[in-house]
Amino acid sequence: MTRSQLVAEIFKKKTFLCVGLDVDVEKIPAHLLKNEHPIFEFNKAIIDATQEYCVAYKPNTAFYEQYGVEGWKAFEETVTYIKTNYPNHFIIADAKRGDIGNTSHAYAKAFFKNMDCDAVTVAPFMGCDSVQPFLEYENKWAIVLALTSNKGANDFQNKKTENENFLFEEVLKTTAKWGTDENLMFVVGATQAKMLEKIREIVPTHFLLVPGVGAQGGSLQEVVKYGFTKDCGLLVNSSRGIIYASNHNDFAAAAATEAKKIADEMASFFN
Amino acid sequence: MTRSQLVAEIFKKKTFLCVGLDVDVEKIPAHLLKNEHPIFEFNKAIIDATQEYCVAYKPNTAFYEQYGVEGWKAFEETVTYIKTNYPNHFIIADAKRGDIGNTSHAYAKAFFKNMDCDAVTVAPFMGCDSVQPFLEYENKWAIVLALTSNKGANDFQNKKTENENFLFEEVLKTTAKWGTDENLMFVVGATQAKMLEKIREIVPTHFLLVPGVGAQGGSLQEVVKYGFTKDCGLLVNSSRGIIYASNHNDFAAAAATEAKKIADEMASFFN
Numbered sequence: 001m002t003r004s005q006l007v008a009e010i011f012k013k014k015t016f017l018c019v020g021l022d023v024d025v026e027k028i029p030a031h032l033l034k035n036e037h038p039i040f041e042f043n044k045a046i047i048d049a050t051q052e053y054c055v056a057y058k059p060n061t062a063f064y065e066q067y068g069v070e071g072w073k074a075f076e077e078t079v080t081y082i083k084t085n086y087p088n089h090f091i092i093a094d095a096k097r098g099d100i101g102n103t104s105h106a107y108a109k110a111f112f113k114n115m116d117c118d119a120v121t122v123a124p125f126m127g128c129d130s131v132q133p134f135l136e137y138e139n140k141w142a143i144v145l146a147l148t149s150n151k152g153a154n155d156f157q158n159k160k161t162e163n164e165n166f167l168f169e170e171v172l173k174t175t176a177k178w179g180t181d182e183n184l185m186f187v188v189g190a191t192q193a194k195m196l197e198k199i200r201e202i203v204p205t206h207f208l209l210v211p212g213v214g215a216q217g218g219s220l221q222e223v224v225k226y227g228f229t230k231d232c233g234l235l236v237n238s239s240r241g242i243i244y245a246s247n248h249n250d251f252a253a254a255a256a257t258e259a260k261k262i263a264d265e266m267a268s269f270f271n
Numbered sequence: 272m273t274r275s276q277l278v279a280e281i282f283k284k285k286t287f288l289c290v291g292l293d294v295d296v297e298k299i300p301a302h303l304l305k306n307e308h309p310i311f312e313f314n315k316a317i318i319d320a321t322q323e324y325c326v327a328y329k330p331n332t333a334f335y336e337q338y339g340v341e342g343w344k345a346f347e348e349t350v351t352y353i354k355t356n357y358p359n360h361f362i363i364a365d366a367k368r369g370d371i372g373n374t375s376h377a378y379a380k381a382f383f384k385n386m387d388c389d390a391v392t393v394a395p396f397m398g399c400d401s402v403q404p405f406l407e408y409e410n411k412w413a414i415v416l417a418l419t420s421n422k423g424a425n426d427f428q429n430k431k432t433e434n435e436n437f438l439f440e441e442v443l444k445t446t447a448k449w450g451t452d453e454n455l456m457f458v459v460g461a462t463q464a465k466m467l468e469k470i471r472e473i474v475p476t477h478f479l480l481v482p483g484v485g486a487q488g489g490s491l492q493e494v495v496k497y498g499f500t501k502d503c504g505l506l507v508n509s510s511r512g513i514i515y516a517s518n519h520n521d522f523a524a525a526a527a528t529e530a531k532k533i534a535d536e537m538a539s540f541f542n
Contacts, residue, residue, distance in 0.1 A: 007272070022374070024377075056477060060374055061505045062368070062370055062374045062375070062377035062378045062486075063374070063377050063379070065377065065378065065381040066378070066380045066381045066385065067376040068343070068347060068381070068385050068386075069343050070338055070342050071349065072339070072340050073340050075341065076339060094370075094520055095276065096368065096369060096370050096394070096397075097333070097367070098367060098394060099331070099365075099367050100419065100420065100421040100423075100487075101335055103293070103333045103334070103501050104333070106295075106333035106334050106336065106337040107333045107337070109337045110333070110336040110337045111337070112339075115339075115340050121371060122395065123367070123394045123396050123397075123428065124426075125394050125395065125396045125419075125427060125428065126367075126394075126416065126419050126423050126424065126428075127419075127421065127422070127423020127424055127425065127426030127427060127428070128422070128426050129421050129422055129423040130421065130423050131423075145396060145397065145489070148371065148396075148473055149371065149397070150371040150372065150397060150398065150400050150401065151398070151400055152397050152398020152399045152400040152402075153397065153398060153400050154398065155395075155398030155399050155445055156395065156396060156398055156438070156441065156442065157396065157397075157398070159432060159433070159434060159441065161430055161431065161438075162431035162432060162433060162435070163430055164433070167427070167432075167438070170427065170430065171427065174426055174427070183283040196492065197274070219360065228367065262386035
């Protein structure tokens with residue numbers, strides 16, 4: 001998906017919500033477990049119920065890999081289901097991959113060529129040749145970790161470098177040169193919303209993928225205050241708060257209610 | 272596998288070779304492609320032929336993920352094959368994972384609980400809670416990226432922090448506190464062999480996983496000179512140089528020859 005297509009969807013629907021599909025069979029409604037493919041059935045119901053309130057879906061590979069081959073199959077089926085039924089939704093493989101060049105090429109092939117995801121999250125630690133292979137596919141995106149929403153962000157990302165910058169600032173400055181705002185986004189946790197002011201000085205036009213609103217405690221209002229641009233420039237993710245809103249028969253309707261709540265708040269920022 | 276078991280194997284066999292199982296169907300012998308499971312058949316033959324010359328195997332997940340569900344199945348079958356037939360070999364899932372706590376838990380479950388790998392390579396960028404879940408399994412290991420063998424290592428790892436340390440030194444110092452030399456190793460590329468002197472000052476007893484000997488140009492002699500300890504403390508990996516030594520019918524024998532060459536050189540360091 002191109003940047004202009006993504007921006008058009010956001011402004012048409014007045015939402016920049018991304019729903020995180022982090023499926024855990026211990027948390028999904030019991031009646032689904034009788035199904036042959038419970039993870040996929042759960043995702044399908046969540047997607048059908050929430051698609052009108054969001055512009056993106058973000059399945060995190062960890063939650064699928066933990067179920068081995070069956071999990072990987074559910075991941076692929078989920079991507080195919082979205083592509084087929086809701087082709088205007090942006091699909092992010094939240095994989096946090098990154099390896100030496102020829103190996104990152106294999107990851108890019110897995111997520112872009114085989115599965116047709118729109119974006120992959122990428123860890124920057126191994127540098128340019130670990131990110132570059134994700135930038136070589138037309139209309140595909142690398143979403144590079146800059147400042148994450150977890151406590152561990154303080155261990156390295158928030159440490160100063162010799163130029164008095166924080167490491168995450170170095171990551172933004174350096175990585176931004178490897179691509180453009182048409183194939184590169186950055187992850188910035190909502191728990192670090194005030195940092196968005198600083199971040200927008202470095203990458204004024206790039207899209208930011210913002211996890212951490214909801215379960216992790218980040219504030220949507222703060223994120224918008226410091227991060228919103230004329231093209232919106234934000235994809236705000238919520239996972240657990242939406243997909244586990246209920247674990248009874250009404251789980252899909254409950255997920256829709258939660259997604260709508262966030263989407264309604266988002267719509268107000270477009271006025 | 273415990274540290275003492277690993278050390279015992281190394282001293283018994285006088286080798287610290289790790290064979291990287293980075294399978295690419297475009298590079299394996301054509302006759303294997305007629306087989307229903309060419310990747311697994313290739314690995315099986317390589318493992319049988321090389322096991323006496325090495326103490327560890329390192330399949331890199333990227334090369335399996337690029338073949339989707341079939342690839343993931345081949346990864347699992349390969350791990351099971353090694354566990355069943357060569358239980359004294361150390362198995363490293365070269366996955367370079369790392370995510371927020373609850374997500375890293377899912378990755379740890381995938382590789383340790385479901386597949387019984389001995390170790391997973393982990394990216395440190397997201398900090399403590401992204402590494403910790405890999406340290407909670409008994410007799411399992413997190414192998415944290417410190418200084419990698421690729422050109423991109425210069426982008427961040429080799430940048431100075433405000434304390435005049437390189438970032439990779441900060442990673443070693445900080446990360447070493449999260450575990451012990453019984454559940455934590457570090458990746459240090461052979462192309463950076465001279466840095467091993469500095470690295471051994473920070474982590475004198477930890478095992479180091481050293482890729483980059485062979486195809487990437489690193490020197491075994493240099494690695495040993497600066498990195499070898501009284502417990503050996505090294506796992507030196509070679510992938511392409513061994514597994515693609517020939518792409519004809521003799522591929523397994525050719526792989527054995529290459530592995531033996533390295534193992535013979537390694538044996539000389541034990542005298």
